[in-house]
Amino acid sequence: MKQTTLGLVVGNRGFFPGHLCETGRQLILDVLAQEGIDVIALAPDETPYGSVESLEEARKCADLFKQHRDEIDGILVTLPNFGDERAVANSIRFANLDVPVLVQAFPDDAGQMTINDRRDSFCGKMSSCNNLRQYGIKYSLTTLHTVDPTSESFLADLRQFAATCRVARGLKGARVGAIGARPAPFTTVRYSEKLLERSGISVETLDMYELFGWINDLTDNDAGVIRKLDEIKAYVQTTGVPDESLLRIAKLGYAIDRWMADLDLHASAIQCWTAMEQFYGVVPCTIMSMMSNALVPSACETDIAGVVGMYAMMLASGKPSAIVDWNNNYGGDPDKGVVFHCSNLPKDLFVSESADPGEIPLMDYQEIIAGTVGKENTFGTIVGRVRAEPFTYCRVSTDDFGGRIMAYLGEGNLTNDPLKTFGGYGVINIPNFQKLLRHICENGFEHHVAINPSLVAGALDEAFSKYMGWEVYHHA
Numbered sequence: 001m002k003q004t005t006l007g008l009v010v011g012n013r014g015f016f017p018g019h020l021c022e023t024g025r026q027l028i029l030d031v032l033a034q035e036g037i038d039v040i041a042l043a044p045d046e047t048p049y050g051s052v053e054s055l056e057e058a059r060k061c062a063d064l065f066k067q068h069r070d071e072i073d074g075i076l077v078t079l080p081n082f083g084d085e086r087a088v089a090n091s092i093r094f095a096n097l098d099v100p101v102l103v104q105a106f107p108d109d110a111g112q113m114t115i116n117d118r119r120d121s122f123c124g125k126m127s128s129c130n131n132l133r134q135y136g137i138k139y140s141l142t143t144l145h146t147v148d149p150t151s152e153s154f155l156a157d158l159r160q161f162a163a164t165c166r167v168a169r170g171l172k173g174a175r176v177g178a179i180g181a182r183p184a185p186f187t188t189v190r191y192s193e194k195l196l197e198r199s200g201i202s203v204e205t206l207d208m209y210e211l212f213g214w215i216n217d218l219t220d221n222d223a224g225v226i227r228k229l230d231e232i233k234a235y236v237q238t239t240g241v242p243d244e245s246l247l248r249i250a251k252l253g254y255a256i257d258r259w260m261a262d263l264d265l266h267a268s269a270i271q272c273w274t275a276m277e278q279f280y281g282v283v284p285c286t287i288m289s290m291m292s293n294a295l296v297p298s299a300c301e302t303d304i305a306g307v308v309g310m311y312a313m314m315l316a317s318g319k320p321s322a323i324v325d326w327n328n329n330y331g332g333d334p335d336k337g338v339v340f341h342c343s344n345l346p347k348d349l350f351v352s353e354s355a356d357p358g359e360i361p362l363m364d365y366q367e368i369i370a371g372t373v374g375k376e377n378t379f380g381t382i383v384g385r386v387r388a389e390p391f392t393y394c395r396v397s398t399d400d401f402g403g404r405i406m407a408y409l410g411e412g413n414l415t416n417d418p419l420k421t422f423g424g425y426g427v428i429n430i431p432n433f434q435k436l437l438r439h440i441c442e443n444g445f446e447h448h449v450a451i452n453p454s455l456v457a458g459a460l461d462e463a464f465s466k467y468m469g470w471e472v473y474h475h476a
Contacts, residue, residue, distance in 0.1 A: 001295065001318045004162040006032065007065045007075040007099075008041035009091050011083025011128060012051035017116055021049035024080025024106055031149045032076075035158060040068045052087040062094030072097055074165035076158075077139075078149075079105040082124030089131040100168055100467050101139040102161045103129060104154065107146035122146050138466050140164065163316040163459035168467040170266075170315040171308070172200035177260055180208040180271025182302040188446045189303040192398040195405055196308070199468055203304055204263050208275055214255045215280070220247060228254040235290055236347060236382060237362040245282050245379035252280070253287040260296070267311045269299040272344070277373040283366045283380040285344035292320050293346035299323045299448070300344055309394040309407070309450035312463070317454035320346035322386075324424070325447050326440070330417065335433045339451065342366050342381050343424025349453060350384040350424070358420070359385035367422050386426030388416045392457050393430075395440075395449045396470075407464050408439060410475035411457045436475045443473075 008028065012021045022044070032039050042050040042064060047057045065072060075097070077088055092101060105121035112118070122145065132139050140161055147154045176196075182189050193203045218225055229250035232238070238246060260268060268291065270276075270284050277283060288298035295318070297310035303323065310321035322345040328338035350361040361384030370378045394409040412430035419427055430436060439445075457474060465472040 003036060003038055004073050004165060005038040005040065005068075005071045006162075006165070007068070007072045007095070007097070008032075008039050009061060009075060009077045009088055010041070010049065010051040011077060011079045011081075011088045011124065012049060012053045013082045013084050013124070014053060016081035016118070016120060018049060020080040020106070020117070020119055021051045024078060025050050028076070028078045028149050031155070031158070035155070035162070037158075037162060038071070040064060040072055052091050053084045054087060055090065058087045058090035059094055061091040065091075065095035065097060069097060072099060073169045074100040074102065074161060076161075077101060077103045077128065079103070079121040079124050079128065080119065082120040083128055085124070085127040085131040088128045089135045089137065092132070092137050093135050100161065100165050100463070101132070101137060102142070102157070103132070103139055104142050104149065105146045107148055140462055140466065160459045160462070163456055164462045164467070166315045167312050167460060167463035171312060171463070171468060174201045174267070174308070174311060175263065175265045176201060176203050176304055176307060176311075177263065177265040177268040178203055178205045178302055178304055179211060179256065179268060180206070180275070180302060183271060183273055186301050189301055189306070189448070191305040192400050195398040195400070195403070196304070199405060199470070201308060204265060206259060208271060211255060211259075212280060215251045218251050218254065222254070224254045224258075225250050228257070231290070232286060236286065239362070241363050241379050242376070248280060248282045249286055249380050252282065252284060253290070256287060267297040267307045269302045269304045269307045271302045272300040273369050274373055277369055277377045281377045283342070283369070283378050285342060285366070285381040286363055288344035289346050289382045292322065292344070293348055295320060297321050298344065300341065301448070303446070303448050305396045305398055306446065306448045306450060309396040312396070312460055313392055313394055313450060313452035313454070313456060316456035316459045316463075317452055319452055319454050320348050321450050321452045322346055322349050322424075323448055323450050326437070326449055330419075330427050335431060336415070336417065336427060336429050337433060338419065338425060339386070339428055339449075340421070340423055340425045342368060343383065345382060345386065345424040347382070349386050351387045354385070381423070383423055385419075386414055386424065388414050389453050390455050391428075392452050392454055392460070393449050394452075394460055395445050397445055404471055405468070406443070406471040408436070408445065408473040408475060409457050409460050409464075410436065411455050430475070432475070439473055439475070
């Protein structure tokens with residue numbers, strides 16, 4: 001995943017001590033370097049202390065940012081002293097990058113309030129934010145009004161902001177592949193391409209007829225097919241799976257890989273049943289699992305809106321996302337439930353070691369569809385238990401009636417509560433879960449939800465609501 005790059009604006013005002021800008025700028029640069037964040041910033045030989053105060057300095061800063069337009073994911077405004085609110089706002093307006101902005105102000109030391117050391121950043125932050133709002137520039141705030149850049153509070157803010165930047169930038173320009181029409185019974189996964197396009201998310205479609213045509217042109221000894229077959233066998237245990245099924249899965253994966261590479265796609269959703277099984281003789285779950293595990297999310301049942309949520313969480317966390325069903329209650333506990341899919345869950349989400357061999361991921365046949373199309377036509381699913389850990393959940397949906405994109409998100413825990421079933425599954429614990437379920441049903445959300453083994457709900461909320469303009473319910 002690409003390293004985050006921030007443009008740095010150091011605010012300055014000549015009435016206040018200049019040495020605070022000099023030391024403050026260097027402290028911020030040190031913190032960003034420690035966090036592995038690249039920085040684009042004015043140098044001290046370009047403007048006093050590498051800061052902005054005048055119109056000319058704002059233009060210099062903006063010109064520098066424009067030169068690095070393709071690199072900068074967000075802008076950090078730091079105020080070591082009061083700062084000039086006009087120069088700060090002009091630097092961002094003139095650059096016209098349309099990226100997230102975080103405003104941070106240094107705290108004063110009550111023991112150093114003389115004319116030589118007083119910052120007044122507490123006050124200056126309000127002025128800068130006032131001007132940003134006048135300019136129509138969207139911005140984020142630190143948890144504390146003034147905060148030491150080396151504090152844990154600021155580091156947490158910075159990490160969340162970096163994730164927000166990755167999500168906002170990644171979604172604006174995302175390219176998603178829709179492979180096949182949605183399964184006929186699943187009207188729940190209808191979506192609006194036009195609303196997604198309005199947010200910068202493009203959808204490329206591929207007819208199953210064309211996909212199967214490409215596969216028919218492949219030979220069993222094609223180098224790409226053999227390479228994909230080796231990848232599959234290295235990825236998951238395939239004991240008991242017929243060689244013919246493995247070869248079909250390899251050809252399917254190779255054909256999809258080529259199409260996605262040719263069209264520069266970042267994610268996909270696939271019509272996984274039942275035409276695939278009836279006319280080709282495998283399920284695509286392993287291929288989808290492998291893509292998601294490689295940070296190229298893939299959702300089943302042609303759930304394009306669902307894979308957008310998967311992709312957003314992957315951008316925020318750098319970890320694989322999965323798509324699951326909110327599937328069952330768990331006993332009588334109102335805050336627990338069972339998540340499940342057939343499954344195409346990425347391997348990195350599964351339990352890797354367990355006293356129960358049935359919890360370790362392996363390739364098998366799809367028990368649900370097998371009753372309709374025959375067991376021999378349904379090999380390729382990945383079954384196992386999702387490991388216990390904290391997670392974020394997210395659902396994106398397009399609302400044609402309201403002409404909007406809406407989402408809900410939150411955090412919870414995958415647990416070790418006992419459960420014996422098939423497919424890919426886990427037990428979840430979410431505070432006030434019944435309230436969330438009511439929100440889902442009252443607002444007509446789908447039964448699918450994306451999950452990710454990280455805690456990034458805050459970053460998603462900020463990216464979706466503030467920078468994408470979506471309507472968001474953050475469950476807590």
